[in-house]
Amino acid sequence: AQTVTQSQPEMSVQEAETVTLSCTYDTSESDYYLFWYKQPPSRQMILVIRQEAYKQQNATENRFSVNFQKAAKSFSLKISDSQLGDAAMYFCAYRRNGNQFYFGTGTSLTVIP
Amino acid sequence: NAGVTQTPKFQVLKTGQSMTLQCAQDMNHEYMSWYRQDPGMGLRLIHYSVGAGITDQGEVPNGYNVSRSTTEDFPLRLLSAAPSQTSVYFCASSYWTGHSGELFFGEGSRLTVL
Secondary structure, X not given: OOEEEOOOOEEEEEOXXXXXXXXXXXXXXXXXXXXXXXXXXXXXXXXXXXEEOOOOOXXXXXXXXXXXXXXXXXXXXXXXXOOHHHOEEEEEEEEOOOOOEEEOOOEEEEEEO | OOOEEEEOOXXXXXXXXXXXXXXXXXXXXXXXXXXXEEOOOEEEEEEEEXXXXXXXXXOOOOOEEEOOOOOOEOOEEEOOOOHHHXXXXXXXXXXXXXXXXXXXXOOOEEEEEO
């Protein structure tokens, strides 16, 4: 089974600052997807950003960007200009087509006003 | 767009009772799944299905039963509830191959077993 590791159970950031959440994964495949999901207190799971492994360019969605290091099997999420609404649990996930999703254990992000 | 609809949102059971969590999706997704979320443990896969009539076990299947009679519906049954099944449950669906690979989630169901 694949493993996804989020080594930071909790992180905090000052409002308007930048924070990076770490994720590593284990795979022997070359073609797969990586995701970051956000879970606010409402508990709804929201897709933040997606990266396709065959694309070398790092994905970006407004204030959210990733640092995808395929050889190192690392997929970190950078949140710029942090806002109070960014406070949530963040989950990293891995998937290959025709296969299961594998989730990390999550990082709880606190945004300090 | 309804997406993934999951009911009920909250439920309290007594030990030994049975119940069914309902899940329906309107996106014609082949893949449907049930996860449970417990503090510090992330999302753990209970059961999944890749099409009508096809189901398989995930990481934590014991005490749960599923069926997939249609593409749209994937109910999760607790046969005899135990306090260890107190958790938040998510139904999720996606295309099995191709497309964006994204998993779409229901709003979650908080189950308490007394």
